Amino acid sequence: MGQQTVNEPPVVEGPATQEFAPEVEKLINTVAKFTVLVSQKLPDDVAARLKELAEEETAPMAKMIYSTMARNQDLAWQLKRPSCQDTGLVQLFVRAGTDFPYLDRVDAAMKEAVARATKWSPLRLNTVETFDEYNTGTNTGSRSPWIYWQTIPDSDSLELDVYLAGGGCSLPGQGKTLMPGEGYEAAVKFVLDVMTSYGINACPPLLVGVGIGSSIDAAAYMSKAALMRPVGSHSANPKAAELETELKDAIDRIGLGPQGLGGQHSVMGVNIENSARHPSVLSVAVNTGCWSHRRGTIRIASDLSYELLTHKGVEL
Template sequence: MNEQELTRILSRFVALVSTRLPDDVIKILRSAAASADDLEQKQLFRIMFDNLERARLEKIPICQDTGTPYFHVRLGANSPFMNCIERCLRKAVEIATSEIPLRPNAVDPFTGRNTGTNVGKNIPWIDYELVPDSDKLEIFLHMAGGGSSLVGRSLVLKPLERIEGMSEILIDTLINNGINACPPLFLGIGIGATMEISAILAKRALLKPVGGRSEDPRIAELEEILLEDLNRLAIGIQGMGFGKSILDIHIEYSARHPTTFAVGISANCWVFRRGVLVLYPNGEFEIPTHKEADIS
């Protein structure tokens, strides 16, 4: 596979993620809809699924806010695509923006000028994780909408505050901003030594498969407790006060400094546009998040 062919595949991947939700998100939305116990909830879910179906059939964006493209690339140290992947990703976003089309969301923070391509200074954001003794690439894409991003937080607590302090921050954040993020929401929480580390871990937690739990039993238990507690806030579907407020929570953590307890929060609305493309050295690829999709 040459660079031009790779760019074309990646542009179709961006288009897929922008127009069709991953299988696990569809599954949990269907589960929530099935448990809806009144007409108002059922009607809202009907509208949501009608929107998803129209986007899928017509290959148009699910939401008018097509988001900021965020890539997390697990980069195999022996991958033949190491040198070109960043160029290909940037060009792929530009092509997808033009062809779908996607709303241009890359704005210069000083001049207010929109680039018109969703490509600008450090955008799309590309976060790399080097994987030794591997020859494949795992490309995670998240189209992060503005409303969801308004919920994001990263701050450093005092060590004695720990989980209790983190829970208070989560509750305060959701009470003040959750209604503007098109709930029900998905949450990623990062715990670490510094503000930067916790923010990165929160995003990686958000990108985990929906419905799974941490392999660490302590973290898995905390995820379940927080999911139950935060749903008691009764923000509800689209902030209406009924139905689930939070669909899933994942936590990632690192060792912390003795004097800090840093917490990061990353959120997404019910339109959780994310996908994973696995690229092998021979040019073959798969998209495990969208089993029935064909972008070849």
């Protein structure tokens, strides 16, 4: 075989070559600064849950690991540096009001915001073009950042979840469409099989997102959306809420512990999202968030003022 060389990226118009109106510039900078914040500081619910797990832990090794995790977070915030060397691939959940005045610029603004956050944080350059195999150098690229869109009628605000999905916590992501008659027991078995096979790779304790519905793509989307819910929240469906608790207890009994080195807790929690389904089809999917679950939610008003819903008391 001949010598392999790294492909040179083609010359394309990137985010830095675009010009934006002053109002859109303000939107971009707000989202970029928030993305930097998410890379450096855990959301309030995750930080609180990790503290609870540390206090409940009895194994000396596990307690030491939780202490190290807490010190890691403190130093990341003090030094204004990303809290994990894998700063992830940026994924965005956009809930845009139909009356938000910059609705037609949101896609372009989000891409530019990620490129700026990459420089400011700085974020590790993790975006590689599939098949062409070159690093874009901006953490943006083809359909990257990946944006999940939802429009909200009669609203003039923009609500945004920023999620830094690391490679480790993405590794367990799997889905399966079950045969008719296998039922919910098979869905539970699938989740537990994923956790026993791959959970240790995702830096426990994990937040486990489970999607259950008709088609595999819908289940996969819901399992990722479940990770945007607060730790400790429960499904509005009582049966799904009960299953969340049962799955959490079952995965804890695996005994992964922090960083997979043993302990009382394997997960911060299990969040289930579900949809109506075809009577002969049941699909289930799993996605996980690592212990450093870098997720944040910001609400931006039509005048571009903002409220941080997950990082109270912090200003951008």
